[in-house]
Amino acid sequence: MTALARKPAPAPYVFAQSPCGGLEMEVMGAALRMRASGALFDLAHQALIVADLHFEKGSAYGMRGQFLPPYDTRDTLDRLEAEVTALEPKVVIFLGDSFHDGRAEDRLSPDDAARLVALAQGRTLIWLVGNHDADGPRRLPGQVVDTMALGPLNLRHEPEPGEQPGELSGHLHPCARVSSGRGTVRRRCFATDGTRMILPAFGAYAGGLNLKDAAFAGLFGRPPLAGALGRDRVHAVGWRSLTGD
Numbered sequence: 001m002t003a004l005a006r007k008p009a010p011a012p013y014v015f016a017q018s019p020c021g022g023l024e025m026e027v028m029g030a031a032l033r034m035r036a037s038g039a040l041f042d043l044a045h046q047a048l049i050v051a052d053l054h055f056e057k058g059s060a061y062g063m064r065g066q067f068l069p070p071y072d073t074r075d076t077l078d079r080l081e082a083e084v085t086a087l088e089p090k091v092v093i094f095l096g097d098s099f100h101d102g103r104a105e106d107r108l109s110p111d112d113a114a115r116l117v118a119l120a121q122g123r124t125l126i127w128l129v130g131n132h133d134a135d136g137p138r139r140l141p142g143q144v145v146d147t148m149a150l151g152p153l154n155l156r157h158e159p160e161p162g163e164q165p166g167e168l169s170g171h172l173h174p175c176a177r178v179s180s181g182r183g184t185v186r187r188r189c190f191a192t193d194g195t196r197m198i199l200p201a202f203g204a205y206a207g208g209l210n211l212k213d214a215a216f217a218g219l220f221g222r223p224p225l226a227g228a229l230g231r232d233r234v235h236a237v238g239w240r241s242l243t244g245d
Helices: 057-063 072-087 110-119
Strands: 023-027 030-034 040-042 047-050 091-094 124-128 143-145 148-150 153-155 167-169 174-180 183-192 225-229 234-237
Touching (some): 023 225, 023 234, 047 072, 057 072
Parallel strands (some): 153 167
Antiparallel strands (some): 040 047
16 A cells, blocks of 8 residues: 655744734745834845834714724824834835724824824835725825735735735734633734735724634735744744643
8 A cells, every 4th residue: 555645844934023012924935024113124125014003093983873992093003103202214115904984184184284294204105005095195295006016025005816926915904812720911013924924904993803813814825823923022923832711
């Protein structure tokens, strides 16, 4: 009787912890640093990439009678400015759903709008459109695009179905859930199989979806690695260590 041939085990993921606490990994040859803030840094292009900021989500809920403290935009901008100060990027790329709805830009306070304008000083801003902000910003500086290429990478808001080598996207707000004898921890996370990556939501009120949810099925060629966001570092978490909700 001939023994059945076993499929070779996939090669382990190759990553490195950077001194700043980030997790560095290549996606289709592009050197990327996952930051504990939830931002991604493309080292070759000095590009800071963030997804799903959902500016003015708090005010949108308030207009519907659901009270949320209206400070989410301010908090999100604080963290974004901190990343720009730390990294001094040449370009900042927003991967869509930067605004929670089509009127969110109109609800920005003058101070918050001025802070976004200031971000463009000395660098380029590129706004990819998403399902929440299909027209992009109208009065803020920068380019508005549907998709874009960055070296070997293809940037878009919503991940395309099936395996998409080189794709960077947002939209799904991935989260990693890990359980142990001491309890359960749930954190926003990057998700990657080394050929594509889905970024966590950067916005203060954006929420998240468990990486084991059916919405992620079929997007990765092998079980993805989760880059879970800690207080000051990104933790590499393997698929077998993740649990469903």
